[in-house]
Amino acid sequence: MRDVAIIGVGVTRFGEIWNKSFRAIGIEAGLKAIADAGLAGDEIDGLFIGNMSAGRFVNQQHIDALIADYSGMASNHVPAVRVEAGDASGGVAFRQAVMAVASGMHDTVLVGGAEKMTDLDDASVNSIVDATADAEWEAAMGLTFPSLHAMIARRIIHDGIATREEIASVSVNSHAHGALNPDAQFRKAITLDTVLKSGPVAEPLGMFDCAPISDGAAAVVLCPLEKAKEFTDSYVKVAAVAQASDTLALFQREDITTYGATVAAANRAYEAAGITAADIQVAEVHDNYTVGGILAVQDLGFAKRGEAGKTFLEGGYQVGAGKLAVNTSGGLKARGHPIGATGVAQIVEIAQQMRGAADKRQVANPRYGLAQSVGGTGSAVTVSILEAI
């Protein structure tokens, strides 16, 4: 197995991108990443796309071929693969691409993630999102995706792991960082009161506990670490890519106040990278609902059970506030959550942090950064660790 490097990144603005189609958004991020890597484009010998549901969002299947074609790679007959793992589609696509390079099967790979959600009405979007849980035994029975996370939040509050205010403060943390990210969907800091008083979606969670409906795409270019210098001086090492699964339905778990798949993926990733949670200085975590931020920080080992919420509430995960900054991009809540793009966008953010290119939200001299991507209610989790060179 070879070490793998990220040599280029690209991301579109996230948000309601009314004037651009799915294919236009996808290509934009990919071309930015190729340009950032200093490539001509012909070097790319493999393409991986994370996408959850173009088939339902824009009625387009076979988007691997679509992206290969519109990014100009069809003429070279570059193999293209579409990866779907619910909300974790981008994270899993990244891992597949890293494995392709590490194995020696591919040399220079573009991995993208894209989703176009705003071409459908909200009710249709919600129904697609609900289907990332167990469609037969959760969604079909009237359980919405937010309500599943609300039940986790309810139980976390009941068991004394975090308070409602602490859970809400995850959103405050993300919005504060989103204000510093020009590509974020919401670039405005908010107060705790805004979250607590937002209209109820699935009690106890309100509108400001939930990531928005977004369009957007992100991409990174990978190559073997030993070849990275041939293309750029500004590259980042992929120290680990780990993945774990859990039951599809939330109700099948013994304990819903922890994501076993996050714990397992994190342990695998730390072992592969030869580090511990304490070595991570910046993390992008899956806060599609605020309670996800609490679960992530706890299950990734950044805080003991029962202590994650306290640090969020105190602002301790802000850039510059402590040893670890969380969701410097704005997270899913403020940067936006175009589902298939999210896992790759997290990698882009951590790569930029490792390169020292994160501008106003730059963490001081980071060596290790981590991205956690979650599919469903913890049914699939990827944990990737990047290392600054």
Next chain:
Amino acid sequence: MASIAKEWREIPGRYNLEGSKCPVCGKVYFPKRGICPECRRESLGKMEDYSVSREGEVYSFSIVHEAPAFTSKLKPYAVVMVRTTDGIMISGQLVDVNLEDVRIGMPVRAVLRRISDDGPSGVIHYGYKFVPN
């Protein structure tokens, strides 16, 4: 039309909470499984039908305000995770309840209700929901 067979084949689970029991370790699962995650190959082809208890208590809950079209007349409505008296966890709606009374530990029982339909001329899908017990 597409959901006719898809829902029809789930009737034992939807109406009567029929799940599976592993004859090797005795563990019970809902919905049905073809293999016991504990015993794996040893249980393959041996899983037995098992009707889960219709009574239990609320393990967690939420009040849904943003609802899909098929539940819009009921909103806001409660959804619950229920630990049945035989130890199985099942999720569903909790109806015929004053929303301010819903709490963790509340005793509930499963009843048959309309879940959704395929439009005014389509098939009606029935299944379990919970009511206070």
Next chain:
Amino acid sequence: MEVGIVSYGAYVPRYRITPEEIGRVWGVNGKAMGKGLFINQKSVPSPDEDVVTIATEAARGMMARVPEVNPEDIGCVYVGSESHPYAVKPTSTIVAEAIGATPAMTAADLEFACKAGTAGIQMCMGLVGSGMVKYGVAIGADTSQGAPGDALEYSASAGGAAYLIGSEDLIAVINKTLSFTTDTPDFWRREGQEYPSHGGRFTGEPAYFRHITSAARMMMEAQGTTPDDYDYAVFHQPNGKFPTRVAAQLGFTNEQITQGLLTPEIGNTYSGAVPLGLASVLDVAKPGDRIFVTSYGSGAGSDAFDITVTDRISSYKREKAKTLAQVMENTVQLDYAKYALYKNKILMPE
């Protein structure tokens, strides 16, 4: 062979609306209307309830009270209703599946206005009595509709009861049943019509009263009984007024009919009405009690039953399901707007 009731179960939805609230919308003195009809409130089904769910809840209560009965020994399931959710596709198969009685059995949906439930009991008696089946299930249930603004809107309600008919371990023996049937178009609903129509005052004397009194008198003559021989009497109850009057005409007292008269608190449950009234009586009946029952279905006909409660009712596990008094606790009053939403009276986008 003695044939009778092995078990029973009953269910009424929890929502209610008053005649006063309905009258408020239509510019009618609903309170006076309610007083005249002797209806204080009527039950309303939740949007997720219909004849299938009501019949199932009643049938599951019925089965819970006789855990020793194997549902696979049920040979027939009949559900009588004028508001089956499907015009074509039986309610009874769904209910049968939900109580585990399928597949070695027969089933059919019945319709005879408000007496389809008691017609089902008679059919089960025939099949049990002939030895064709061990147990039969007869259910009367409705989620009846009255046209908005029509007099029926003040009474048409929802509920149902289920009866397990057999020949062993009876909690009540059905000593005899007979019917009085003619062609009398007092109330009807044409195919494809949303709401039923009726003949106004024509539904009284030549319809309800003639059929009930005729069947009742035939029964007492056949059995050599008088009203004094019965502890309870249950008559079809489209409102509270008709059964009170017909009881008086036949010589029954208010004391005999009160326990079986639910209409004042739940409205007219149509096919569910007499089955529910009888269930209410069985909820309190003691060994040896004799019950007189006469249903009425528009169109028109009456089924009369002479029933004697057995000693077995003392050991019968009545507590395994809710009694009607318990079912009727914790009701929730609706305003007309919510009622209109629940009863599909609001035009919704496709």
